[in-house]
Amino acid sequence: MPKLLIHNSHARRALARGVHQLAAAVEPTLGPRGMNAMIDRPIGTPIVTRDGVSIAASIELHDRFENMGAQVVREVSMQTNEVAGDGTTTAIVLANALVQNGVEANERGAKSVDLVRGIDLAVAKVVQALKASAKPARSNGNLAAVANIAATDPRLGSLVAEAYERVGADGVITTDFSVTRDTTLDVVEGMSFDRGYLSHHMVTDQDKMEVVLERPLILMTDLKIKEPK
Structure with a gap:
């Protein structure tokens, strides 16, 4: 299949348009007084949400190049959700501001390398200020x-x-x-590990698929056990 190619300012502007379109759909949901967004589904009732990453995940643009820009910002929201679990709308709004102002500065003659260095310096200052005021x-x-x-x-x-x-x-x-x-709250005493048992043969309660051990001996080590005996 033939590939479409665009370069320089045309490429930057197309990507920026895609970023702006996605951000425009997410931005109204920002903050405690944010509005809801409605997402259509092929089957079932529409989804009403204020979750930035959910809105971003549902957006596909017709223009290929604009959609590439939207996908980049969508990835920003997904990474934010994975690391912090919240703040996805804020991440999209900030990313859009960086892209739009960066493209504008680039069009006025600023070098991309200098822009990236400036952003890195600004991020360090902002993080420092946030930690000081937190x-x-x-x-x-x-x-x-x-x-x-x-x-x-x-x-x-x-x-x-x-x-x-x-x-x-x-x-x-x-x-x-x-x-x-x-919606209920259950508190279970003990520790929890983010992984399951190595083998289903370790299950002691087949109905609940649980491993229940009374007074077990536990070894904790950071060494790799090659030949357990």
């Missing part, structure tokens, strides 16, 4: 306020804050689908 969210009220914005549901936000308060900063909080319509 305040630990120690109280349940502060935690609930942050959770309310992320969950867009005061009741769910309060539940998240309660979970954090009960397990502490070093605890593990996980979510799972409920078989009922109720």
Whole structure:
């Protein structure tokens, strides 16, 4: 299949247009007073959400080059969601501002290498300022306020804050689908590892697919065990 090629300012402008179109769909959802977005689906009812990464994932542009720009910003939101779990809309808005201003500066004669260096220096200054002004969210009220914005549901936000308060900063909080319509909080004592057992033969409870061991001996090491005996 023949490839379409564009270069220089035409390529930059096309990518910037794609970034702007995606950001324009996400930006109104930003902040505690953000608006909802409605996403159509081939089957079922539309999705109503304020989640930036969900909106970005549903956008496909007709123009190939503009869509490439949109895909880059979509990847930004996905990485933000993977690392922080929130702030995807903010990441898209910031990325759009960087792209639009960068293209404009480039059109005025600024060198791309100098722009990247300037952005890196600015990022270091911003991160330093954020760390200096950051305040630990120690109280349940502060935690609930942050959770309310992320969950867009005061009741769910309060539940998240309660979970954090009960397990502490070093605890593990996980979510799972409920078989009922109720949202509940269960606190399990012990430790949790982000992986399953090595073999299904280790299962002791076939009905629940759980490994239950009474008073086991546990070895923890950072060495590679080659020949266990």
